[in-house]
Amino acid sequence: MAPLHTPLAAFARRPLPLPRGVTPADARGWQPGKADAPLHGEIFASSREGGGAALALALVLDQMAAQDVNPAADVPDQRAWLWVQDAGAVRLTGRPYRPGLPAALRHRLVHVSAKNPEDALFSLEEGLRCRDLAFVIGEVAGNPRALDFTASRRLSLAAERHRVPLWLVRIDAQRDLSSARQRWDARAAPSLPPRWNPQGPGSAAWQAQLFRARSHPPGAWLLHDQDGRLALSVAGDAAALQVF
Amino acid sequence: MAIWFARLAIDRWRLGEGVRGDVDDAAAPLVLIADTAHGPRITAATRAGLDVGARPGMMLADVRALCPAIAVASADPTGDLALLERLALWAQRWGPWSALDPPDGLVIDVTGAGHLFGGEDALLADARQRLTARGLSARLAIAPTAGAAWALAHYGPDCAILQPGGSLESLPVAALRLDPAVLTVLRRLGLKRIGDLSGVARDALARRFRSAHAPAANPLIRLDQLVGRTPEPLLPVFAVEAPLVQRRLMEPIRHRPLLDRVLHDLCADMARLLEGQAQGARRLELALWKVDGEVVSRQLELAAASRDGAHLARLFGRKLDDVDAGFGIELARLRAPWTEPLALAQKDFEAGAEQHGTSLAACIDRLSVRLGEAAIRRPVLHASHVPERAQRWVPVLDGAAAQQENLAFHARPLKLLDRAEPIAVLYASPVGLPRRFRWRGHVHEVARAEGPERIAPEWWRERSTVRLRDYYRVEDGEGRRYWIYRHGLSGDGRGGNPEWYLQGLYG
Numbered sequence: 001m002a003p004l005h006t007p008l009a010a011f012a013r014r015p016l017p018l019p020r021g022v023t024p025a026d027a028r029g030w031q032p033g034k035a036d037a038p039l040h041g042e043i044f045a046s047s048r049e050g051g052g053a054a055l056a057l058a059l060v061l062d063q064m065a066a067q068d069v070n071p072a073a074d075v076p077d078q079r080a081w082l083w084v085q086d087a088g089a090v091r092l093t094g095r096p097y098r099p100g101l102p103a104a105l106r107h108r109l110v111h112v113s114a115k116n117p118e119d120a121l122f123s124l125e126e127g128l129r130c131r132d133l134a135f136v137i138g139e140v141a142g143n144p145r146a147l148d149f150t151a152s153r154r155l156s157l158a159a160e161r162h163r164v165p166l167w168l169v170r171i172d173a174q175r176d177l178s179s180a181r182q183r184w185d186a187r188a189a190p191s192l193p194p195r196w197n198p199q200g201p202g203s204a205a206w207q208a209q210l211f212r213a214r215s216h217p218p219g220a221w222l223l224h225d226q227d228g229r230l231a232l233s234v235a236g237d238a239a240a241l242q243v244f
Numbered sequence: 245m246a247i248w249f250a251r252l253a254i255d256r257w258r259l260g261e262g263v264r265g266d267v268d269d270a271a272a273p274l275v276l277i278a279d280t281a282h283g284p285r286i287t288a289a290t291r292a293g294l295d296v297g298a299r300p301g302m303m304l305a306d307v308r309a310l311c312p313a314i315a316v317a318s319a320d321p322t323g324d325l326a327l328l329e330r331l332a333l334w335a336q337r338w339g340p341w342s343a344l345d346p347p348d349g350l351v352i353d354v355t356g357a358g359h360l361f362g363g364e365d366a367l368l369a370d371a372r373q374r375l376t377a378r379g380l381s382a383r384l385a386i387a388p389t390a391g392a393a394w395a396l397a398h399y400g401p402d403c404a405i406l407q408p409g410g411s412l413e414s415l416p417v418a419a420l421r422l423d424p425a426v427l428t429v430l431r432r433l434g435l436k437r438i439g440d441l442s443g444v445a446r447d448a449l450a451r452r453f454r455s456a457h458a459p460a461a462n463p464l465i466r467l468d469q470l471v472g473r474t475p476e477p478l479l480p481v482f483a484v485e486a487p488l489v490q491r492r493l494m495e496p497i498r499h500r501p502l503l504d505r506v507l508h509d510l511c512a513d514m515a516r517l518l519e520g521q522a523q524g525a526r527r528l529e530l531a532l533w534k535v536d537g538e539v540v541s542r543q544l545e546l547a548a549a550s551r552d553g554a555h556l557a558r559l560f561g562r563k564l565d566d567v568d569a570g571f572g573i574e575l576a577r578l579r580a581p582w583t584e585p586l587a588l589a590q591k592d593f594e595a596g597a598e599q600h601g602t603s604l605a606a607c608i609d610r611l612s613v614r615l616g617e618a619a620i621r622r623p624v625l626h627a628s629h630v631p632e633r634a635q636r637w638v639p640v641l642d643g644a645a646a647q648q649e650n651l652a653f654h655a656r657p658l659k660l661l662d663r664a665e666p667i668a669v670l671y672a673s674p675v676g677l678p679r680r681f682r683w684r685g686h687v688h689e690v691a692r693a694e695g696p697e698r699i700a701p702e703w704w705r706e707r708s709t710v711r712l713r714d715y716y717r718v719e720d721g722e723g724r725r726y727w728i729y730r731h732g733l734s735g736d737g738r739g740g741n742p743e744w745y746l747q748g749l750y751g
Contacts, residue, residue, distance in 0.1 A: 048686070049724040050658045054751020080604060080640075093659055093749055098623040098635050100656035100748070110604075110640050112611060112620050119615055126610050131601030162601045188723035190691070200694030201719035204751050 496572020524549025
């Protein structure tokens with residue numbers, strides 16, 4: 001006689017049904033180098049390192065490289081981009097330094113230093129409405145009262161309406177409510193060994209944890225920058241990811 | 245025609261104070277002073293002041309010694325120049341164009357205009373009468389060239405007219421508008437009058453002043469300009485009228501929605517006016533007259549020339565939040581004192597164009613209205629070795645000068661702290677690589693380091709006691725990478741033990 005009750009273990013073994021609008025390819029997990037980056041993403045980072053903004057720039061560059069080039073455009077996209085920082089972010093992690101920015105972006109930077117988070121959110125929204133901006137990076141320190149779910153929803157809607165990508169870097173912040181389509185946690189990883197001086201630091205690498213995304217299951221990766229594209233570290237040993 | 249306001253500053257002060265000309269002479273002595281590095285110095289003096297011994301250029305303390313009771317007012321050279329500009333426009337009643345001759349003169353082209361006044365004598369008399377009516381003391385002269393008219397006005401008889409072919413040889417050489425140093429040279433050579441210069445061979449003068457190319461330093465050029473052998477271009481003054489629109493209101497308005505409506509209409513009027521002139525506004529001034537006689541004014545500057553009425557109204561709307569209407573506003577006036585040429589452009593065909601987002605200039609306008617102009621900047625490189633000085637922040641839409649990019653093998657950090665933060669560093673040897681450092685209360689073990697990259701102080705900018713910096717790129721055990729430097733060397737004679745600072749964060 002068959003048991004009337006399905007054991008709970010059977011539910012646990014069954015794969016979860018895919019959410020609506022998610023293809024099986026997406027469900028395998030996030031991958032670098034695909035032109036499916038969200039228009040609104042958040043990156044949580046510590047104030048003791050510059051990795052959050054660097055990962056945001058790397059994600060943007062990766063997305064730009066993955067996109068199909070418009071064959072009708074005879075000049076490359078040289079629109080300006082906006083970097084908004086509030087006073088806390090400037091005090092904790094400093095201002096962008098042009099010689100250290102990626103070479104493809106350094107001459108196009110427009111920087112806004114806002115006095116408080118309200119002004120920073122206003123600047124982000126105005127930037128998203130501007131058709132002459134390629135993308136917008138924001139940096140806000142802590143969990144200000146102004147940056148609640150409503151504010152992040154406003155930013156999401158503005159970004160999706162005007163098709164301007166926004167990456168918001170949250171410095172020393174708790175994971176509060178947000179409507180961002182991808183939410184990452186970034187930490188520095190030991191850099192790649194440089195070619196000429198093995199004793200010196202190399203190019204940047206990040207331990208990136210995707211803890212909330214609309215179209216992908218969560219996961220953790222070791223990422224590094226490779227000629228302007230993001231790449232997974234082959235030596236992505238599990239030990240490095242144990243920290244999450 | 246040249247007009248020389250010999251006592252412009254004093255006349256302007258007198259008119260401002262409401263003192264009559266004849267009273268001025270009998271009144272107590274007074275001097276106008278300007279503050280200099282060595283104390284107040286006299287720039288002008290009344291007649292009574294001149295009588296007691298005050299001369300322009302003297303120190304005030306010296307004059308106080310001569311006349312302890314002397315009165316003092318501060319000079320206003322900017323106001324004097326503004327008055328001179330207004331006089332230059334006013335003086336165009338005697339000729340088609342006029343030019344400034346700062347600090348206290350005007351040159352007016354009256355060629356062929358004399359018969360309109362009944363001859364050049366009558367023109368001079370008319371000018372004399374009108375200037376006297378304005379309370380300005382002036383010396384006038386008419387001559388075939390600007391240089392000759394200037395010489396006659398300053399050193400000739402009053403109201404002199406020099407006919408073509410007339411001679412100025414009896415005037416002193418100072419009438420040639422030369423620098424004081426050149427006048428000293430001429431005096432030492434014994435050349436006191438213009439006629440003396442004609443007596444010297446031209447070759448000799450050319451040889452003596454062969455290295456002086458500025459007209460004010462070379463008497464030969466001035467002599468040629470005096471007789472008209474060399475042209476002397478002058479910069480004429482033109483009146484530019486700022487576009488102005490205004491609305492008089494039948495009923496004083498006290499509420500914000502009505503004010504917004506009026507503002508919208510004003511901006512639309514201004515846009516139409518500017519479009520007719522093919523101009524765009526860069527600066528706008530809005531003035532609101534209230535019933536009780538007060539005036540509220542608001543200013544707006546735009547990042548790029550614009551004549552989009554809705555955009556202007558939106559920007560002003562943000563500035564009107566703190567306006568107190570009181571008993572009501574009865575007159576609103578919008579003025580554009582700074583405009584730039586803006587070609588006519590094709591309007592949008594589609595109604596959906598507003599969904600395509602704003603332009604960069606409009607975005608910057610909106611941001612700078614709320615955050616201030618200094619908040620939106622663009623980094624540009626600057627020729628300097630010191631890292632924090634190698635980058636400057638400029639307004640976004642300013643044209644970029646040609647720059648030399650940094651060297652590619654210099655790995656610079658993504659971010660630079662506004663002020664380098666002091667850190668405590670443990671090192672194996674004083675000049676060796678750092679082992680461990682403490683920053684913001686946490687200890688970082690240095691796993692990998694590269695350096696030093698020595699950046700010497702810029703001796704052409706800084707004092708000789710500034711210490712050099714040895715920069716290290718370090719990475720701690722968790723992979724966080726920093727840019728730190730040692731400030732100085734031990735035993736470099738510029739302070740005690742070197743200190744360490746953290747200046748930049750790598751991405």
